[in-house]
Amino acid sequence: MTEDAHDLGPIDYLVVEFPGARLRGEALPLLVDLVDRGIVRVLDLVFIRKDPDGSVVAVEVRDLDRDGDLDVEVLVGASSGLLGRDDLEQAAAAVEPGSAAGIVLYENVWAVPFIGALRRAGGQLVAAGRIPAEDLLAALDATESVGA
Numbered sequence: 001m002t003e004d005a006h007d008l009g010p011i012d013y014l015v016v017e018f019p020g021a022r023l024r025g026e027a028l029p030l031l032v033d034l035v036d037r038g039i040v041r042v043l044d045l046v047f048i049r050k051d052p053d054g055s056v057v058a059v060e061v062r063d064l065d066r067d068g069d070l071d072v073e074v075l076v077g078a079s080s081g082l083l084g085r086d087d088l089e090q091a092a093a094a095v096e097p098g099s100a101a102g103i104v105l106y107e108n109v110w111a112v113p114f115i116g117a118l119r120r121a122g123g124q125l126v127a128a129g130r131i132p133a134e135d136l137l138a139a140l141d142a143t144e145s146v147g148a
Contacts, residue, residue: 009111010128011043014104015091021049021100031104043080044105048088056092059100080105
């Protein structure tokens, strides 16, 4: 990645646990669609398995489906090298033993033109954050309770 930071969208990561290491691959085609449509760019995609003894093993993307029906070739090799062993260990700390997890580091490409326009208008980012969907739903429920 040799791009200027001004040409990058926000970078996010997700760690998604799959209890019992049951990976069906249902979401991967949707991720591929987001990439194909230029909405996100996958910088790193790593799957891990946390064994019952707590040891962590990285799993190759192509080994996940084991039946050959899952087409994830576009994501094979999605590695910027930004996620290191320490990152995998940190992600694994949030995962229960006997489970697997997918870790995806991605750029929000959709935001690049918007960010560029803000910068050209003299705007400067002074804060950013994310509100978990569960928190938002709870706040909305609380608001409805007060208004009722």
